[in-house]
Every structure is written in C-alpha cells, then in structure tokens.
Amino acid sequence: MAQSWIMLASMALHAAAAPAPPSSSIALSIPVNCTIGGQCLVQKLFDHDPTAARRDYRCGVLTTDGHDGMDFRVRTMADMRAGVAVIAAADGTVLRVRDGEPDISVKVRKDLNGRDAGNGVVIDHGNGWMTQYSHLRLGSVEVKPGQRVQAGDRLGLIGMSGNAEFPHLHFAVRLQDKSVDPFTGPVGSTDCKGKQAPAGSLWTSRAAQALSYQPTAVIAVDLAAAVPPASVADRSAPARPQQRTDPIIVWADIFGSMAGDMQRFRIIGPDQQSILDQSKTLDQGHLSWFSYAGRRPPEGGWKQGRYIATYELMRGGRIIDRGRSEMVIR
Numbered sequence: 659m660a661q662s663w664i665m666l667a668s669m670a671l672h673a674a675a676a677p678a679p680p681s682s683s684i685a686l687s688i689p690v691n692c693t694i695g696g697q698c699l700v701q702k703l704f705d706h707d708p709t710a711a712r713r714d715y716r717c718g719v720l721t722t723d724g725h726d727g728m729d730f731r732v733r734t735m736a737d738m739r740a741g742v743a744v745i746a747a748a749d750g751t752v753l754r755v756r757d758g759e760p761d762i763s764v765k766v767r768k769d770l771n772g773r774d775a776g777n778g779v780v781i782d783h784g785n786g787w788m789t790q791y792s793h794l795r796l797g798s799v800e801v802k803p804g805q806r807v808q809a810g811d812r813l814g815l816i817g818m819s820g821n822a823e824f825p826h827l828h829f830a831v832r833l834q835d836k837s838v839d840p841f842t843g844p845v846g847s848t849d850c851k852g853k854q855a856p857a858g859s860l861w862t863s864r865a866a867q868a869l870s871y872q873p874t875a876v877i878a879v880d881l882a883a884a885v886p887p888a889s890v891a892d893r894s895a896p897a898r899p900q901q902r903t904d905p906i907i908v909w910a911d912i913f914g915s916m917a918g919d920m921q922r923f924r925i926i927g928p929d930q931q932s933i934l935d936q937s938k939t940l941d942q943g944h945l946s947w948f949s950y951a952g953r954r955p956p957e958g959g960w961k962q963g964r965y966i967a968t969y970e971l972m973r974g975g976r977i978i979d980r981g982r983s984e985m986v987i988r
C-alpha cells in the first residue's frame with residue numbers, strides 16, 4: 659500500500675514537472691528510407707494559398723491547389739519495383755491501414771471508388787497529432803491497427819496506388835483533424851526569404867537539413883531507341899539503342915521548370931564527336947516536364963563505341979540541375 663502511494667506521488671510530481679499541453683509539438687523524421695536528392699526527391703509541397711492559386715512554404719509554386727501534404731517520389735518505375743521503404747515519422751500507434759489497391763496510374767484507372775489514398779497507413783501520435791502515408795505499393799503494408807510503432811519502423815513501400823500518376827508517398831500531417839504543413843507547423847506562416855526551415859517547422863533538425871528547399875530538379879535522364887511515353891507510369895523500361903542502325907534519343911524528366919528556363923541536350927559519341935547539341939528556351943513553367951531530342955543513324959550506322967548524353971537546365975545563365983546517361987554501341 660505504502661509503495662503504491664510513493665508511486666502515485668512520484669507520478670504526480672513528474673506530471674507537474676512536465677505537463678503535456680493538448681497540442682504539444684511533434685518531431686518528425688523523414689518518412690522514407692532513401693536519400694533526398696539521391697534516390698528520392700520532394701516533388702510537391704503543402705499548398706498555403708486558400709484560393710485556386712498555389713503557394714508553398716517558400717512562396718514558390720511547388721504544389722498543386724489544395725495539396726494537403728507533401729510528395730516524396732522515386733525517380734523511375736524501376737526504383738518503385740526495386741522497393742523503397744516508407745517509415746514512421748514519429749512514435750505512435752497504427753490507427754488504420756489499407757492494402758489491395760493496384761499500382762496503376764490514375765490516368766489509366768480513372769475510377770478510384772473513393773480510394774484516392776490508395777494503400778495507406780494512419781498513425782496516431784497522441785495529443786491530437788496524426789500522420790498518414792498514402793499510395794503505398796500493392797501488398798507492401800507491414801503493420802496492423804493497434805500496433806505500436808517507433809520512428810523509423812517500416813510501414814510499407816513507395817507505390818503508385820490510388821490517385822497517383824507517378825510512384826510517390828503522399829505524406830500528410832494532421833493536428834485535431836486539421837491539415838498541417840510539417841515545414842511550418844500549425845501556425846502555418848510561410849517564410850519567403852529565409853534559408854532555414856521556418857520557426858514552426860515540425861522536422862527534427864536532421865530531417866530539416868536533408869529537406870532543403872529545391873523548387874526545380876532533373877529527375878531522370880536516359881537514352882532510348884524510340885520516343886518514350888511522356889507519362890512516367892507508362893515508361894516502364896524504354897528500350898535503349900542496341901544496334902548501329904537504331905535512332906539515339908535522349909529524354910529528360912524534370913520538375914519545377916519555369917518560363918524562360920533554357921534546356922540543353924547533348925550527345926557526344928566516340929572520338930569526342932558531337933552527335934547532338936540542341937538548346938531550347940521554355941516559354942512556360944511546368945510542375946512536371948518531359949522532353950527529348952534525338953538523331954537518326956547516319957548512312958552505314960553509328961560508329962561503335964561509347965555515347966554520352968547530357969541534359970542541363972539553365973536559369974539566368976546558371977545551371978540549375980543536370981543529368982547524364984551513357985551507353986556503348988557494339
């Protein structure tokens with residue numbers, strides 16, 4: 659009896675020393691097990707504009723109207739097939755899960771029967787905080803409702819189920835059922851000038867560092883023997899040039915292009931011979947931009963040897979990002 663009293667007294671003291679306000683903050687780690695800027699990229703952020711316009715936390719346009727979370731993408735369909743883990747952003751208890759939805763682009767599937775999130779997991783972190791992980795790969799969900807998870811525990815794999823046109827995780831944070839941008843916290847004030855994450859950021863310092871703002875990026879550059887489909891979901895594994903008589907096409911997938919940007923495609927063949935050097939100024943900005951350039955083989959076919967293709971995106975005379983791919987024709 660006496661012991662219970664002591665325990666109660668010590669619990670009361672502890673509670674008094676560290677009260678937990680109902681909406682105390684939360685520290686989030688990155689919810690995917692890949693390097694941002696390496697295998698994964700952040701393609702879309704939370705929309706802070708209440709109108710039909712769009713504004714991310716840096717007052718840029720890396721979002722779509724009403725986007726209530728952020729998208730962590732892999733670069734290609736092959737990356738999705740290889741499997742990139744989705745992991746818990748903080749400790750909590752699994753509230754809901756769904757699996758069984760196919761990884762088919764919404765452009766093809768069209769009717770989602772209200773299952774826009776596709777396969778997913780919702781975690782309750784206490785104090786009104788929840789995180790949701792959507793568009794997971796079919797058959798990949800590894801947790802069950804009621805299960806305790808810790809930050810970093812595997813939940814499933816990045817997929818393309820539900821309302822998705824490319825393989826990605828839609829990561830949403832909610833406080834008392836209200837959507838919150840993890841970069842600003844519930845206060846939601848955007849910072850158009852700062853270089854660091856805004857003061858209200860929910861990210862751990864390590865996560866914030868890895869998630870520096872990148873409004874434009876080259877996602878993938880590769881070579882193909884024929885013009886590949888524009889949609890990444892249809893571009894499963896485009897055949898690369900094999901024969902000396904195949905056309906050589908270099909294609910690029912980028913996000914966040916802006917009006918006035920200049921792109922440059924180049925292919926250098928054996929003996930440093932320039933096969934292609936084509937530049938174009940983009941007259942419009944695009945959240946997703948796919949383009950290509952290529953050459954038919956010369957009379958008698960290509961020389962045997964190594965071909966190196968590069969793609970550069972330039973803004974104001976400066977290279978914003980670039981990609982490269984190479985192959986050998988035998």
Ligand SMILES: [Zn+2]
Pocket residue numbers: 702725727728729827828829
């Ligand atoms: Zn999304």
